[in-house]
Amino acid sequence: MVPHDEWLEVRKQLLAKEKEFTRARDEMTRRLRDLPWEAVDKEYVFEGASGEVTLADLFDGRSQLLVYHFMFDPGDEVGCPICSFWADNFNPVGVHLHARDVSMVAVSQAPFAKLAAYRERMGWSFPWLSSFGSDFNFDFAVSFTPEQGDEPVYNYGTIAPRDTQREGLSVFYRDDSGRIFHTYSAYARGIDIVNTAYNYLDLVPKGRDEDGRGPFWVRRHDEYGRD
Numbered sequence: 001m002v003p004h005d006e007w008l009e010v011r012k013q014l015l016a017k018e019k020e021f022t023r024a025r026d027e028m029t030r031r032l033r034d035l036p037w038e039a040v041d042k043e044y045v046f047e048g049a050s051g052e053v054t055l056a057d058l059f060d061g062r063s064q065l066l067v068y069h070f071m072f073d074p075g076d077e078v079g080c081p082i083c084s085f086w087a088d089n090f091n092p093v094g095v096h097l098h099a100r101d102v103s104m105v106a107v108s109q110a111p112f113a114k115l116a117a118y119r120e121r122m123g124w125s126f127p128w129l130s131s132f133g134s135d136f137n138f139d140f141a142v143s144f145t146p147e148q149g150d151e152p153v154y155n156y157g158t159i160a161p162r163d164t165q166r167e168g169l170s171v172f173y174r175d176d177s178g179r180i181f182h183t184y185s186a187y188a189r190g191i192d193i194v195n196t197a198y199n200y201l202d203l204v205p206k207g208r209d210e211d212g213r214g215p216f217w218v219r220r221h222d223e224y225g226r227d
C-alpha cells in the first residue's frame with residue numbers, strides 16, 4: 001500500500017517498460033511476417049460438414065488461412081479440455097478475420113462424427129475439419145506415434161510430446177495461381193497470443209495463478225462447478 005503519487009511514479013516507470021515491450025513485439029511480428037515461405041505440394045483431404053474438402057477449399061475464397069491444430073485423438077470421445085479453452089475464443093473473431101482476407105479453421109485427427117458431436121456440445125460454429133487418414137497432422141508436427149512420446153520431436157525438436165497429439169497453429173497463403181504456401185507455425189507457449197482469456201488474466205493481481213503447473217485448473221466451459 002502506497003500513496004497515489006508514489007503509485008503513479010512506479011506506474012510510469014512500468015509504462016516505459018510496456019512501451020519497450022510493445023515495440024519489441026511489433027519487431028517480432030514483422031520478423032514473423034518476413035519468414036521465407038515453403039510450397040505445400042502434397043494434396044491433403046479433410047472431412048467436414050459438407051463432406052470431403054481440400055486444403056485449398058479451407059481458404060473459402062480468401063488468400064490467408066489460419067489452422068488451429070486441436071488435440072483430439074481418434075480413440076477419444078471428447079476433445080482436449082485445454083484446446084477447448086482456446087477454442088472458446090474462436091467464434092467471435094471470425095467476422096473480423098474475414099474482413100482482413102483471413103479464414104480460420106480447426107483441424108483434428110479424430111473422425112468428423114466425433115468432432116461434430118463435440119462441437120454441438122460446446123456450442124461452437126467455427127469450421128472444424130477431420131484430418132483422419134491424412135498425413136496433415138504428422139507433416140505439421142502435431143501428431144506423433146506412441147514411440148515418439150519421449151523423443152524431442154515437438155516444437156521444432158525442443159520438447160517431447162508425451163502424447164500422440166499436441167496443440168499448434170499454422171498459417172498458409174494461397175496466391176492468385178492457386179499455389180499454397182506454409183508461412184508460419186507455432187506450438188506450446190507460442191500460441192498463447194490467440195487465447196484472449198489468458199491475456200485478460202495476465203492483467204489481474206493473481207495473474208494466471210498456476211504456480212508453474214500450467215493450466216491445471218482449466219475445465220471445459222460446461223464442467224466448471226462440478227468439482
